Amino acid sequence: MDSVRAWLLHTSSEFLLAVGEQELVEVLARPRTHYIPRATGQCHQVIVWRDRLLPLARPAVLAGLDGGGEHPVFAAVVAYQEAPGEPLQYGALALADAPVSIQVKAGPAAELPPLDREVWEGLLLSCFERDGRPVLVVDMEILFTTRPGR
């Protein structure tokens, strides 16, 4: 396979993620957030979506960057599975801008930005470059089900 379609997600002005075309389920504008005390820095809010509460993650915080404020412009609802054949689970990512559909071509992996290995080991699947900036592909199941650095 030479290339695949994906969604480019601006989780903050300086931290880009990509998710597979099928992983992105819905984009919400100006979602109402609920604060969860004593949660982790990268995930301390939830949003209401389809009669359930979804964790709202800010993966940029895991890279030591600004998470984009308490009131995200958009939230991307993404689907993941805890194991093949298991029902879909959902989580949300806080976004600073609307997702952009992109074509990702197979090629050598890009140089990684400096990341805390303890936090990102297992979480980071790959990294590619777009317009001179690194774009990270992360494991959504690990992002939403694991405490960072555990």
Next chain:
Amino acid sequence: MIPISTPTGTRRPKGWVVISLSGMLLGLAQNQIRQIVPASALQPAPAGSTEAAIHIRDGDSWPVYALDAELRLAAKGDQRFAVFLEALHHPLGLLADAVRVLPEDEDLRVQPLPGCMAGADSPLTGLALLDGSEAVLVSDAQGMACLLQAGLIGEVA
């Protein structure tokens, strides 16, 4: 006082008590609640103590705490109720602005706290959606007792 009755010989009802404090909703299983008391029935806490108030019951003194939106100790405000949780030695009281009793377990559909949200000192065990739009933080007596008693709550705000 608003007793939560436990008829002899019947299955102890579960259900939930949802208390409003510092703008949050905290859900606790009804069978972990000892008593709900109007705040007007409380006594002032001894000077210098971490409690916000005390409740004298059968010659015993039950501590009452106020919590802020970060679940840290706070000073007593104009809360209307104290909700007492079953705990190992004494029931522990939490000051609340409002109390709502949900009689059935199914009245609160609790989902586990996502792993990515589980802070190391979090007393929360789950989350639930109430009335289609409000988030309820679900905890239990043990978790709240640990929070209140293990020195995790920091200084009084």
